[in-house]
Amino acid sequence: MSTMGNPTNVFWHECAVGKAERQKLINQQGCVVWITGLSGSGKSTLACSLDRELHSRGKLSYVLDGDNVRHGLNKNLGFSAEDRTENIRRVGEVATLFADAGLICIASLISPYRKDRDACRAMLTDANFIEAMLLSELFSVNSVCVLLGKEAIHIIYLQVFMNMTLEVCEERDPKGLYKLARAGKIKGFTGIDDPYEPPLNCEINIEQKDGVCPTPSEMAGQVVSCLDENGFLHACN
C-alpha cells in the first residue's frame, strides 16, 4: 500500500480481537456488495431491499449510498473525473473497513469508471468483493455471470437489447436529473455527457425478463442466495 504521508511515522497496530473473532461473534463473514449502474437504474432500491432481507435473517449489513456519503465523508468532493475517482476510492476504503469489521457492506454508487471499480476490488485482500451492477437499456452485454468459487461476487446488471438506450432510467428519472442534464443544467451527467463503462465480469447479473423488471425482493433474493452459497451468512468454520 502506498502512502504519501511520511512512512516512518506511521506504524501498523495489531489487536487481539480480529476479523475472525468478530465474525464468530455475529455469525457471518464480512464482505462488500458493490452495486453499480446508471442513475435511476434501481441501485438504492436494491440496496434497501437487500438490507432489509439480510436484517430479517439476523445479519448485520450497512448501506453506503453514493448520495449519503457525499453529504458526510465526501462532502468536499465534486463531480469532476478526479473527484469521482476519489469518491469511489474513499467509499471502497470505508467498505473495506466495514467488511473487516464483519459487516455485509452494501455500496450503492453509479461508479461509472471500470478502473475505479477494479481498484476497489483489489483493496479487499480476501477478495470478498461483490460487485453488483444495474444496467438499464444502455448496453447489450453477454450475460455471463461469473462466480462463486472462493473468489468474490459481482455485478448485478439489467440487460436489455433496445435501440432506445437510457430510456427506462430516463423515464423513471426519480430525482429529475436526466431532465436537468438534457436541459444542459447539469454537465457531465453519466449516461448523457459522461461515460458509463459497464463491467466486463460480474458475479451477479440482474436483468429485465421479457421487458419486465424484477421486483426488489426478487433482486434481493438473487443476491442473498449468492451470499449464502458463498458462505457469507455464517462464520467461517
Next chain:
Amino acid sequence: MAAAAKFSLIFTSSPGLDHVDPSPTKLGFANFREMSVSCQRNITSALKNLAPIKAMEASRTPPYKVDVEVKPNGRAVTNDSDGSILHETSTNGRRSTNIMWHKCSVEKIDRQELLQQKGCVIWITGLSGSGKSTVACALTQALHARGKLTYILDGDNVRHGLNCDLTFKAEDRAENIRRIGEVAKLFADAGLICIASAISPYREDRDACRSILPDGDFIEVFMDVPLCVCEARDPKGLYKLARAGKIKGFTGIDDPYEAPLNSEIVLHQEGEDCPPPDAMADKVISYLEAKGYLQA
C-alpha cells in the same frame, strides 16, 4: 381511554420500495372503525408523513398487509406482515414517534436491537506514546468478551488506507480527523461501538467530530499523560527522531497538543506508574454501562 381494537390495512403498493408515482391518479383510504377519535387523529396525522397509497390496476407487487392493534391504553401498535413490530405511537396528543406503515430501510435502532448494544464513538486522544492504541485494544478485548461488537479506527492504520493521501501538515491533520470522524459516525450508525484512536491534537477538529454525532454518542477519552512520560516510553522512536530534527512538526515537540477541556473520561497518569490497560478499559466500560450503551 380508547377501546381495544384490531384491524388490517392492505396496501397494493409498498411505498419506498417500488417507484412511487409522485402524482398518483388514485388514492386509497384507511377506514378506521370503532376507534377513539384521538387514536384516529393520531394515525391519520402519521399517515401524512408517508408516500401516498397508490391504487394500481395491475400491481406487480404483492399486497402489503399491516396489522394494527389498538391497545386498551390507547397505544396503537403496527406489525409488519412478517410479525415484527414496526412502530408504536401514543395517543396522548403528542406524537412521540411516527407510525411507519412500511419501513424502506433498516434503521439504526434495528441494528442496535440485533446487536444488543447502542452505537457510539469512543474518541481516544492524547500525545504519541500516551497509550491510546493500548487502551483501544484493551477496551476492544473487554467489550468483545461481553459479546459487544466494536471496531478500532486507529489513526495510524487509517493512514495506510483511507487517508494514505494525507500528510502531517496542519490542514491534512484536520482532514485526517474529519474523515475518521465521518467514518466513525457511519460505524456508530451501523450499531457498532467504534473506538477512534488518534493523536487529534487540535481542539477545533475534535469538536467538529463531536458536532456531527447525536448528543452523547461522542465519548471523548483523554489520555492525560505528561510529555516527559510519553517521551521516556517513546515506543516508536519518534520523539528521538523529532528531537534530532529528523521529523518536523511532531506533536508535543514542535507542534501543539491542545488538551481537551471537557472530556467525558480522563485517564490520568502523574508519574511513571501507569495504570494497567485493563483498569483503564474498565473505567470506560463503566461509563458505557452507566449510559446504557451496552444494551439495546
